[in-house]
Amino acid sequence: MAPIGKRMRMVWEFAWPGAPARLWPGGEHEAAGASVCDSSTENEVFAAFYARSSRPLWAYLARASADPALADDLMQESYVRFLCAAGAPSLTTDGEAAARLYLFRIGSNLLRDHWRRPRAASIEEIPEEFFASRGPEQQSDSQILLEPALRQMKPRERQLLWLAHAEGYSHREIAQVMGLGAASIRLLLFRARRKIAGLLRASGATNADRRIP
Amino acid sequence: MKLASCGHEKEVRKLIASGQWPAASPPELRAHVSRCRACGDLVLVSEVFRQARAESVAAARPVSPALLMWRAQLRRRNTAVERLGRPLLGAQIFAFMVVAVAALCFLGFEARSGAEWLTLGYWRDGFAQLPQIAVLQWEKLSSGASVDAGWGGIVLASAFASLVLLGSVAVYLATDKS
Structure with a gap:
């Protein structure tokens, strides 16, 4: 089976104007029938990978950006870029872990680009969920505790904490995803963890005080 | 801020990752975590983030993978078309420049020879x-x-x-x- 990077290298067959373009994966000497078989198998491989990785990726993007609508867009863009990238790891030869790391890296880069872009959001662009204030009965414990604390963290700290404690990535893997030096991750993560732990404890204490009649 | 790591951190991390904290942890370790700030932070943050991950993963509504494959195919096709168009544009610019230079030379020659039609x-x-x-x-x-x-x-x-x-x-x- 061809690697996923090669899979998307399409070859155009000559077609008369008006005829639908036929795209075959693989090289130009590949037999058309074999290509169709490979293509369907590889599509299945990708679909399985997508089923396993899309929800964690969305969770990461949504929590790091604090915007579920933006997370939807960035997640789709991450997969499109993953499929188009010539240097993307192959699902079959490099393994799913490498592909997942690469995907998270694309997502992190997209988040960084989004934060760098200076823009004034109009009121129409802000998602409905932003205004819908949920009652305490609709919020889980983690939301009550975590959301206010995350809001006080820097974007990079949110990313670091999520990758380390929600995804369980090692320092080396976090360095790969975020494009930082592996040596600096340990210190950055230690500082971020100490900061958020303090915020969580303070938030927990405040919530406990409120519950006292 | 001083980086004060603890020797038990690795063990605690391992138990959290395998989902065995605190059930499968020895009582000494639990007692240590209640005293050690670094390990206490690790346990608190990990538990909150793991719970948040479970909730966010359940809340995700991913689109069909076929749609993404189609979009990727379309993008690759557009990129290929753009790549093909680039030398064509270069040839057009080159041809225009050759014609412009020829026209200028011709006009210059005519002007020198005192052509009446100029x-x-x-x-x-x-x-x-x-x-x-x-x-x-x-x-x-x-x-x-x-x-x-x-x-x-x-x-x-x-x-x-x-x-x-x-x-x-x-x-x-x-x-x-x-």
Whole structure:
């Protein structure tokens, strides 16, 4: 089976104007029938990978950006870029872990680009969920505790904490995803963890005080 | 801030990752975690984040993978078309520059040799006389007589200009189509 990077290298067959373009994966000497078989198998491989990785990726993007609508867009863009990238790891030869790391890296880069872009959001662009204030009965414990604390963290700290404690990535893997030096991750993560732990404890204490009649 | 790591951190991390904290942890370790700030932070943050991950993963609504594959295919196709178009645009710019240089050389040569047709008065008079000349030439043509050399030049120039114009349009349409 061809690697996923090669899979998307399409070859155009000559077609008369008006005829639908036929795209075959693989090289130009590949037999058309074999290509169709490979293509369907590889599509299945990708679909399985997508089923396993899309929800964690969305969770990461949504929590790091604090915007579920933006997370939807960035997640789709991450997969499109993953499929188009010539240097993307192959699902079959490099393994799913490498592909997942690469995907998270694309997502992190997209988040960084989004934060760098200076823009004034109009009121129409802000998602409905932003205004819908949920009652305490609709919020889980983690939301009550975590959301206010995350809001006080820097974007990079949110990313670091999520990758380390929600995804369980090692320092080396976090360095790969975020494009930082592996040596600096340990210190950055230690500082971020100490900061958020303090915020969580303070938030927990405040919530406990409120519950006292 | 001083980096104060703890020797038990690795063990605690391992138990959290395997989902065995605190059930499968020894009582000494639990007692240590309640005293150690670094380990306490690790346990608190990990538990909150793992719970948040479970909730966010359940809340995700991913689109169909087929849609993403189609979008990727479309993007690759557009990139390939753009890549193909780049040398074509270069050739067009090069051709335009060659024609422009040739036209400038020709005009420079004519101006040096003192050509009358480069003066404004020549064209003003020519255009003023154009209707009369056209009628005269048409009468000559219909009577079977040969047309003047000057008039023939105008016809030739017009035909050439039309050909260039049509050719440019055809080239544009062909490149646009491809």
